[in-house]
Structure formats: C-alpha cells, structure tokens
Amino acid sequence: MARFYMARFVYMARFAMLWAALAAFFGWYARIEVGRYPVAHTAAWSIYACFMLLAGLYLAPGFAAVRARLKRVRAAWIVVAFLAPYLIYSFGARDFRWIALAKLAALAIVPLGVFVLAPVRECRRMNWQDGLALLWLYFPVQFHLTTGIWNVPVNLDFMARLFVVGVGAWAFVVVRGIEDAGYDFVLSGAILRDAALSFLGFSMIGIPLGLAMRFIAWNPRWRGGPQFAADYVTLLLFVAIAEELFFRGLLQNLLEGSIGARSSSRNVAQAMVSVAFGFSHIAHAPAPNWRYVVLATIAGWFYGLAYRKHRSLMASAGCHALVDTVWRTFLTAP
Secondary structure (H helix, E strand, C coil): CHHHHHHHHHHHHHHHHHHHHHHHHHHHHHHHHHHHCCCCHHHHHHHHHHHHHHHHHHHHHHCHHHHHHHCCCCHHHHHHHHHHHHHHHHHHHCCCCHHHHHHHHHHHHHHHHHHHHCCCCCCCCCCHHHHHHHHHHHHHHHCCCCCCCCCCCCCCHHHHHHHHHHHHHHHHHHHHCCCCCCCCCCCCHHHHHHHHHHHHHHHHHHHHHHHHCCCCEECCCCCCHHHHHHHHHHHHHHHHHHHHHHHHHHHHHHHHHHHCCCHHHHHHHHHHHHHHHHHCCCCCCCCCCHHHHHHHHHHHHHHHHHHHHHCCHHHHHHHHHHHHHHHHHHEECC
C-alpha cells in the first residue's frame, strides 16, 4: 500500500514540476512577446493565466495518478473547467464575444457528451462515437474555424490548439477510457532513442526526395541553441502532440483494434493513417500541394513506427517536432 501511494505521489509531483517548468519557460517567452506586441498589464496577466490553466488541463490526463482522479469528475464540470480560462482572458483583455464562448462550449460538449450519453462497448475498436468525436475536433482546426476567439494582442492560435487537444485528451483518455493512446508525459532513454532513429530514417528519405522534387532547398537560419530549443518545445506542445494524438494515439490505435492484432494488420492501419496524415496537408499553398502530401505521408509512416514501438506519443511527437524544427531551421521551400 505504501508503494502504491508513493507511486501516486511521484506522478503528481511530475505533473506539478512539468507545469511549473512550462510556467517558467513561457513566462520568459511572454516577456519577449510583450516587447513585440505591447499590451496592458491586466491583459498580459489574463492571457498568461488563461494559457497556464489551459496548459494544466492539457497536461493533466498525461499522468496516470492524475488521470485516475479525473475519472471521478462529472462531464459538466469538465466543460466548466475548459470554459473558465476563456472567461478569465476575456475579462482582462476586454475581448468577450458570445460567439467565441459558444464555439468553445460546442467544441467541449459534443465529444464529452457523446461518450457520457452513449458509452462505448467495444473499447479497442473504432465506434461511431469515436468517429463523431474525432471529426468534431478535427474539422474546426483543419478549416480554421477556431480563429477569432483569442484576439489580443493578435490571433492566439496556440490557445485554440491547447483547448482542442485538452478536450480530446479528456474525452478519449479520461471519459472514454481508451487503451494504449500513449498520452503519457513520460520519457525514457528507449523512447528518446527510437524517436531519434525514426527522425534519421525519415531524413534519409525525406530530405533527398524533397530536394529532388524542389519542395525544399538548403537555407540555414541558425539562431543559436536556446532558440532552437524554444522552437522545438513550442512545436512539440502546439503542433506535434496535437497531430500525434489525433492520428496515432486515436486513429491508428483504434484502426489497429478494428482490423486485427496481427503485425500485418498493424502495418495496414499504420499505412492508412500515414496516407490520411499526408492528405491533411494538401490544402497548404500552393493547393493542391501534392509534394507536401507525399512527404507528409512518408513522415507519417515513421511517426507511426515510433508510436507503435512504445505505444507512446512522446516517441512519435518527439520525432515529429524534431522534423519540423530542423525543417524550419535549415530548410525552406525554394
């Protein structure tokens, strides 16, 4: 029993330490941004408070001990918890809009409500409830329907990403109780190693192919190690984990359960999701961007490979964020 409570304390402490580390990191980052976009002190603090509350909701399901406690929370209170950060922001920034609040309420209520009102019976397979919840969260982000919610000092798109990922994690990991989603903020040497190997595997194919297709060109913009690390962290939190939760932790995971547990079936699921991931990039300019589709499909295969090895989004998202950071720092479209 003592060992059980000690393990729970360790996970709670890890959650608290990670949240505190993000608070310090983005507090430092916010001071730089305030210099670029001057805002009143009240607005700045409300934006920061909103961000940190959303970050806490985003992180909480990623720790086993915290997740166990969250399962006792009613869905109605979860919705309230997700709407509270926007109300804090809108009060301090004087940017309250009923349509924005309605969008956020709808984004939270539907995926949470469908799993409460119609519980999933076959937990390891794709069900109609999963399809509805996935599409409900995917389309607003893909078609930029979440813009115009956080507007001070500029459109704060990263808030919307935190909100959507947080709602998705709570809906699927906490309320539905999906297995092997890999939404665990735990790192190990093996996870880091396989994330790096997947990055190298993609780089050996993706960089020569991208150069040959004239999709990319060598254009280094190195601004030092701290800036590279800052870019990596922001891409990991706001892009990689969001996309990897949707495509690998949920879609690939559930398709594997629907198709079968054999290795060949897992390859089929991984290939299907890689193609879907590739086509999610087709609208990037100049649309239709078939070169981007090809490279993103190949990247998706390696992200799926990293995820399968450990059933961890930290492996696939770590690789994903490294690809995006290296791409942004050393390569560009010609």
